[in-house]
Amino acid sequence: MLGFERAIVSDTAGTTRDTIEEIINLHGIPLRLVDTAGVREASDHIESEGIQRTVRQIEAADLLLEISDASKPRPSDAVFPKSIAKHLRVLNKTDLGEHPSWHGVEAVRLSCTTGAGFDQLTNTIRDALHFSEADWGEHAVAINARHQASLENARTFLTAALELLNDLSTDPELATIDLREALDALGEIPGKVDTEDLLGVIFSSFCIGK
Numbered sequence: 001m002l003g004f005e006r007a008i009v010s011d012t013a014g015t016t017r018d019t020i021e022e023i024i025n026l027h028g029i030p031l032r033l034v035d036t037a038g039v040r041e042a043s044d045h046i047e048s049e050g051i052q053r054t055v056r057q058i059e060a061a062d063l064l065l066e067i068s069d070a071s072k073p074r075p076s077d078a079v080f081p082k083s084i085a086k087h088l089r090v091l092n093k094t095d096l097g098e099h100p101s102w103h104g105v106e107a108v109r110l111s112c113t114t115g116a117g118f119d120q121l122t123n124t125i126r127d128a129l130h131f132s133e134a135d136w137g138e139h140a141v142a143i144n145a146r147h148q149a150s151l152e153n154a155r156t157f158l159t160a161a162l163e164l165l166n167d168l169s170t171d172p173e174l175a176t177i178d179l180r181e182a183l184d185a186l187g188e189i190p191g192k193v194d195t196e197d198l199l200g201v202i203f204s205s206f207c208i209g210k
Helices: 045-060 118-128 145-166 172-187 195-202
Strands: 020-026 029-035 064-069 087-092
Touching: 020 118, 087 118, 145 172
Parallel strands: 064 087
Antiparallel strands: 020 029
């Protein structure tokens, strides 16, 4: 989905220990992907910590992608936190053939080797998170409780900055503090925001220090 190799991969179970995060553009919406260790019985304390991090990420996720090897027998269903809102099963390695135990299982089937199925995966994620035009019209908007809190914080700081800028008796550079806080709040939604670059653009017409 990123279009490049982001991490070391191996046939050996337990290779992924820490979380790996990247931002992708999904139909115009910035989406943060978090790759985690698989949920299974840990073989050592390091892997055990990786699985605990997986559980924490699952609890905070808007959508869980449970990825399995289609060419191997279907494992016992993993137990996930009850707080998870949405769950999508993905079967990888379909180019190797599908094991009979997966017959009739609802899932997105794909192959990372051939690239088959990725269009269906992105469309399914879009529909699961309600990013389609049918849900939001021409301009899609991603909103959940975390996003809403970030937007509320950003509005509060922007209002404070606007009041300072409208007050001719106040030095305009004081508004940069509130603007920086607003940008940080907005940056929590898609990922990091480069505040220095954005503040440079905003205040390019002012002869002030920042």
